[in-house]
Amino acid sequence: MPRISPRLILEAYKIHPYLPYLLPACKTIFQAKLELGWIINELPVSKHKSAIKKRFRLYPLQYILGNQPFGSNLKIECKKGVLIPRADTEEWCMELCKKLRKIKNPNDSLKVLEICSGSGCISLLIGEQLKDYLAELDILGVDVSQICVDLSQKNLELNHKYINSNKTLINFIKGDLFNKDLLSSLPIQNHELVISNPPYIPLEEYNVYHGGLEKSVIKYEPRLALVGNLEVYKSLLDNFVFNNKSCKSFIFEVGNKKQIEFVRDYILFKKFSWNVGYRIDSNGQYRNVVGWQRDCNYDLLQKMCTSIYN
Amino acid sequence: MNVIVRLNPVFWLSSRSLVVNGGRSLKNVFAFRGYLKYSTISIHENENLKFENIHPALIKRAKQLKTELLDLEKYLSEGKVLKAEESKKFSQLSSLSRIYDEYGNEINNYKELIQLVENDDSLKDDALLELEKSTVPRLKYLVSKLKTRLLPPHEFHDKPCILELRPGVGGNEAMIFTQDLLGMYERYAQVHKWSYEVLSKNEHSSGIGLVDAVLVINEPGSYNRLRLESGVHRVQRIPETETKGRTHTSTAAVVVLPKMSEIDSNSERKFGPDDLRIDVMRASGKGGQHVNTTESAVRITHIPTGIVVSIQDERSQHKNKAKAMMILRSRLAERERLERIEKERSDRTSQVSSTDRSDKIRTYNYAQNRITDHRCGFTLYDIEGCMSGEKLDDIMDAVEAKETEDRSKSLIEELENGK
Ligand SMILES: C[S@@+](CC[C@H](N)C(=O)[O-])C[C@H]1O[C@@H](n2cnc3c(N)ncnc32)[C@H](O)[C@@H]1O
Numbered sequence: 001m002p003r004i005s006p007r008l009i010l011e012a013y014k015i016h017p018y019l020p021y022l023l024p025a026c027k028t029i030f031q032a033k034l035e036l037g038w039i040i041n042e043l044p045v046s047k048h049k050s051a052i053k054k055r056f057r058l059y060p061l062q063y064i065l066g067n068q069p070f071g072s073n074l075k076i077e078c079k080k081g082v083l084i085p086r087a088d089t090e091e092w093c094m095e096l097c098k099k100l101r102k103i104k105n106p107n108d109s110l111k112v113l114e115i116c117s118g119s120g121c122i123s124l125l126i127g128e129q130l131k132d133y134l135a136e137l138d139i140l141g142v143d144v145s146q147i148c149v150d151l152s153q154k155n156l157e158l159n160h161k162y163i164n165s166n167k168t169l170i171n172f173i174k175g176d177l178f179n180k181d182l183l184s185s186l187p188i189q190n191h192e193l194v195i196s197n198p199p200y201i202p203l204e205e206y207n208v209y210h211g212g213l214e215k216s217v218i219k220y221e222p223r224l225a226l227v228g229n230l231e232v233y234k235s236l237l238d239n240f241v242f243n244n245k246s247c248k249s250f251i252f253e254v255g256n257k258k259q260i261e262f263v264r265d266y267i268l269f270k271k272f273s274w275n276v277g278y279r280i281d282s283n284g285q286y287r288n289v290v291g292w293q294r295d296c297n298y299d300l301l302q303k304m305c306t307s308i309y310n
Numbered sequence: 311m312n313v314i315v316r317l318n319p320v321f322w323l324s325s326r327s328l329v330v331n332g333g334r335s336l337k338n339v340f341a342f343r344g345y346l347k348y349s350t351i352s353i354h355e356n357e358n359l360k361f362e363n364i365h366p367a368l369i370k371r372a373k374q375l376k377t378e379l380l381d382l383e384k385y386l387s388e389g390k391v392l393k394a395e396e397s398k399k400f401s402q403l404s405s406l407s408r409i410y411d412e413y414g415n416e417i418n419n420y421k422e423l424i425q426l427v428e429n430d431d432s433l434k435d436d437a438l439l440e441l442e443k444s445t446v447p448r449l450k451y452l453v454s455k456l457k458t459r460l461l462p463p464h465e466f467h468d469k470p471c472i473l474e475l476r477p478g479v480g481g482n483e484a485m486i487f488t489q490d491l492l493g494m495y496e497r498y499a500q501v502h503k504w505s506y507e508v509l510s511k512n513e514h515s516s517g518i519g520l521v522d523a524v525l526v527i528n529e530p531g532s533y534n535r536l537r538l539e540s541g542v543h544r545v546q547r548i549p550e551t552e553t554k555g556r557t558h559t560s561t562a563a564v565v566v567l568p569k570m571s572e573i574d575s576n577s578e579r580k581f582g583p584d585d586l587r588i589d590v591m592r593a594s595g596k597g598g599q600h601v602n603t604t605e606s607a608v609r610i611t612h613i614p615t616g617i618v619v620s621i622q623d624e625r626s627q628h629k630n631k632a633k634a635m636m637i638l639r640s641r642l643a644e645r646e647r648l649e650r651i652e653k654e655r656s657d658r659t660s661q662v663s664s665t666d667r668s669d670k671i672r673t674y675n676y677a678q679n680r681i682t683d684h685r686c687g688f689t690l691y692d693i694e695g696c697m698s699g700e701k702l703d704d705i706m707d708a709v710e711a712k713e714t715e716d717r718s719k720s721l722i723e724e725l726e727n728g729k
Contacts, residue, residue: 069624090627
């Protein structure tokens with residue numbers, strides 16, 4: 001834990017007696033005040049003390065408050081056992097939706113497959129952003145964890161009013177991305193787009209002291225949602241992209257440049273006529289690998305890319 | 311629709327007060343005096359029968375606008391479709407014309423009643439009663455309404471609004487006053503059942519008083535109602551912390567902006583690639599799955615103007631950004647409006663009217679339980695009623711009336727010089 005100076009603690013205490021407890025998680029008084037404000041606004045008084053105590057032990061605020069906003073309207077329920085939606089994910093999803101609106105015409109239909117859907121935030125955001133824009137929008141989210149599938153289903157219901165449209169269908173089911181036969185058992189097979197934010201923290205980084213991982217993440221978020229590496233991307237490509245003629249594009253979130261290069265090299269090795277690009281996010285981090293079949297209008301996805309491989 | 315009131319020149323005596331004699335010459339009225347047995351005051355001295363009539367130049371303008379309306383009606387009857395601008399104008403002109411017609415009818419009524427008062431002893435008392443209780447108040451109302459409608463509508467009159475509040479001089483007490491003003495406007499919105507949201511609020515680190523606050527009122531047209539609240543508000547009172555019982559003077563600044571939404575096609579503003587700098591709070595390091603930070607603050611700098619908007623209240627970075635963009639658009643719109651006014655003013659070298667000053671506009675004096683608006687000289691003796699939002703309308707009405715009067719005057723000048 002970074003050391004917090006006694007002076008800072010005293011200063012925080014003078015503002016509010018609860019504030020010092022938020023310093024280990026927040027580090028600055030500015031952020032601690034914001035968190036205290038959110039706790040006070042969103043939870044009944046009877047829960048304030050226990051919330052502060054939990055947060056002092058770095059328990060994620062999103063689990064304490066029970067949700068995280070995502071996009072302009074959605075509120076995604078969060079609970080232990082399911083990864084908290086990240087702002088970095090929200091950023092590329094919003095960009096993707098803008099691009100999809102250009103790629104597709106209003107009387108087109110679109111089928112999207114999301115692997116590793118977790119809380120459901122990505123599928124739900126695409127649903128919200130594109131509903132009523134397309135003649136037909138079909139989204140299927142797949143996750144190996146039953147807690148995730150249940151929560152994403154619940155999030156679909158909780159956000160019903162923002163997503164509801166007779167042109168949009170969203171569903172979540174249980175499934176393992178490493179299973180070669182999974183696709184043939186799914187209710188959607190002829191999807192055009194595969195999306196995934198798979199677990200991408202290499203095992204050797206799954207350690208506070210080396211990997212730049214936050215203590216709160218390691219202590220409280222599910223390992224299943226976090227630990228993974230190249231094998232995950234290989235299976236995503238093999239099992240959902242290359243074995244399906246209708247698939248025209250994919251976009252995956254990544255944790256480092258190696259994972260991007262792996263995807264590029266794997267496609268090169270397979271000699272498929274696909275283009276690959278990567279995207280660096282607004283924080284300057286390698287964040288996505290993007291692929292599309294040559295000579296189709298999905299090449300507009302290159303506009304999301306920082307750079308494209310040839 | 312085609313009532314045309316021909317005004318006798320004698321109707322118009324001064325812009326301040328009008329004496330009507332039912333079309334007779336003044337001599338005749340005086341001749342009648344002897345017959346008014348039951349009345350102690352003659353008609354032209356009776357204050358209750360006086361009202362400030364509309365200036366002939368404005369009447370002319372109203373007629374002109376009516377012909378424009380007829381043109382549009384003709385256009386419609388030919389089955390043509392009005393453009394957005396035209397249909398907006400059409401509805402403005404129709405409502406103006408309705409008021410003008412009503413005004414014409416009421417003026418006729420007035421004349422007839424005056425005739426009765428003067429000529430018919432048996433009906434005189436009833437006629438007087440009707441004049442005092444109904445016709446004259448109604449005319450006063452219609453005249454003020456007509457005057458307002460004849461003025462070109464404010465550029466953003468149909469917009470919702472954003473209020474930005476900041477303490478001025480007076481240290482902590484100014485911050486507390488800023489908080490009081492925020493409360494006043496929130497309650498004002500409640501009184502009117504308008505939806506509102508405190509978009510952003512920064513408390514002073516002591517927890518008492520505000521460093522700044524942004525309030526959005528979503529009601530369309532609320533900008534027009536509140537825009538004259540812009541300016542420096544001054545408070546005179548004994549702060550709670552003051553041990554020697556001295557009265558302090560502190561100030562807070564209020565800026566009222568038209569709320570510009572992104573979807574608003576008229577206000578669609580495209581920013582160049584180098585116009586904006588967007589700074590977001592970030593966890594250092596790898597981001598993504600590595601961190602579950604709650605940091606979501608956003609700061610947007612508009613480079614050409616140097617305007618900076620920071621928002622941190624929402625837990626979603628995306629929402630903070632959207633809010634900051636909305637405030638930026640609104641600030642730019644207001645800034646450009648003020649620049650246009652400034653330019654027009656220097657083109658015409660017309661004077662700054664007392665209601666567009668942005669300096670000290672109002673004083674809240676707690677010891678005397680009064681609020682004085684310096685632009686119109688109106689004083690309300692009810693601090694509590696004002697701060698609870700209930701009586702704020704009284705002050706706003708007075709300021710608005712003053713503004714209408716000022717604008718009317720310059721419109722008359724313009725119309726008279728124009729021909
Ligand atoms: C990083 S989380 C992403 C969750 C969500 N899509 C988001 O962006 O917030 C990865 C998800 O992958 C799921 N997962 C892990 N291994 C999997 C597997 N073999 N097959 C399918 N899903 C898996 C986890 O349960 C977790 O919900």
